[in-house]
Amino acid sequence: LFCCxxxxxNETPAKVIDGKSVARKIREEIAAxxxxxxxxxxxxxxxxxxxVGDRKDSATYVHNKKKxxxxxxxxxxxxxxxxxxxxxxxxxxxxxxxxxxxxHGILVQLPLPSHMNEQNILNAVSIEKDVDGFHPLNIGxxxxxxxxxxxxPCTPKGCIELLHRYGIDIKGKRAVVIGRSNIVGxxxxxxxxxxxxxxxxxxxxxxxxxxxxxxxxxxxxxxxQPNMVRGSWIKPGAVIIDVGINPIEDAKSPRGxxxxxxxxxxxACKVASAITPVPGGVGPMTIAMLLSNTLTSAKRLHxxx
Ligand code: NAP
Numbered sequence: 001l002f003c004c005x006x007x008x009x010n011e012t013p014a015k016v017i018d019g020k021s022v023a024r025k026i027r028e029e030i031a032a033x034x035x036x037x038x039x040x041x042x043x044x045x046x047x048x049x050x051x052v053g054d055r056k057d058s059a060t061y062v063h064n065k066k067k068x069x070x071x072x073x074x075x076x077x078x079x080x081x082x083x084x085x086x087x088x089x090x091x092x093x094x095x096x097x098x099x100x101x102x103x104h105g106i107l108v109q110l111p112l113p114s115h116m117n118e119q120n121i122l123n124a125v126s127i128e129k130d131v132d133g134f135h136p137l138n139i140g141x142x143x144x145x146x147x148x149x150x151x152x153p154c155t156p157k158g159c160i161e162l163l164h165r166y167g168i169d170i171k172g173k174r175a176v177v178i179g180r181s182n183i184v185g186x187x188x189x190x191x192x193x194x195x196x197x198x199x200x201x202x203x204x205x206x207x208x209x210x211x212x213x214x215x216x217x218x219x220x221x222x223x224x225q226p227n228m229v230r231g232s233w234i235k236p237g238a239v240i241i242d243v244g245i246n247p248i249e250d251a252k253s254p255r256g257x258x259x260x261x262x263x264x265x266x267x268a269c270k271v272a273s274a275i276t277p278v279p280g281g282v283g284p285m286t287i288a289m290l291l292s293n294t295l296t297s298a299k300r301l302h303x304x305x
Pocket of ligand 1: 178
């Protein structure tokens with residue numbers, strides 16, 4: 001578990017894929033585009049965020065998203081509902097935001113309280129404003145040849161954007177995605193396939209995950225197990241995108257813990273050709289992609305090119 005030193009160690013032969021600086025650049029591009037749109041047609045993109053319950057981690061994510069919106073000039077509309085709210089109440093807010101011309105994106109922070117039906121709620125978001133890309137119609141279109149989703153989920157989109165911005169070829173490459181969740185693993189695999197990679201998916205029932213992963217030119221890991229992917233799982237020269245964000249005990253840290261990825265960074269950077277650090281890799285890209293989806297939505301709804 002503790003095989004990795006921290007991600008800022010500089011003895012790494014692998015190139016560090018610096019998501020933090022790429023995300024900063026994307027946010028600057030978005031801010032410039034938003035002011036161009038505002039000057040031209042007087043429209044400011046709006047993002048509605050619905051948070052139900054009082055999970056601390058969810059409140060932090062929502063806070064970070066709001067702050068990121070402010071920084072680029074997106075207006076955010078936040079609704080906070082108590083844990084004991086009903087599904088009907090949440091659906092009413094979604095329906096109002098669906099009809100509100102100032103709102104171009106709607107995000108329901110997950111997970112929802114267990115008494116609510118997540119499917120009903122995600123289905124209620126208009127696909128035209130589904131900036132998280134979780135509506136089944138958007139996911140279905142993502143999976144179909146010849147169809148295009150209106151929005152792609154932010155975390156997997158951020159992974160692919162990093163590969164593009166670092167000039168890493170995807171076409172014809174062998175890719176392995178570890179994890180098959182609806183929000184990361186599954187859409188990441190679909191996106192890689194759309195980019196003409198040959199994709200395998202490894203999950204908790206996979207018998208020989210190490211052997212399969214070692215065949216990959218590109219690995220996207222979204223598991224939630226600290227340091228699971230060891231150096232021996234990696235083909236020399238592979239590119240690694242580590243989505244995992246896992247707290248592990250660390251007495252030296254003032255918080256008593258630190259964050260590590262799914263991939264044993266110290267071992268991986270001796271074998272891989274490029275790797276994302278945790279933190280500072282995929283995390284900042286997720287929010288940048290949410291801002292990008294919100295801007296795209298506003299441009300689309302107002303026919304602004
Ligand atoms: P999740 O819903 O818990 O899914 C985890 C997936 O990993 C499942 O498909 C599971 O397989 C698979 N898995 C679990 N243990 C495994 C094992 N030992 N070997 C192989 N596969 C295994 O998690 P998630 O929401 O996708 O998130 C995954 C990680 O990414 C977490 O650390 C999360 O914090 C992080 N994350 C980061 C961002 C970001 O912005 N950077 C965004 C979202 C999530 P089964 O399907 O068989 O159960």
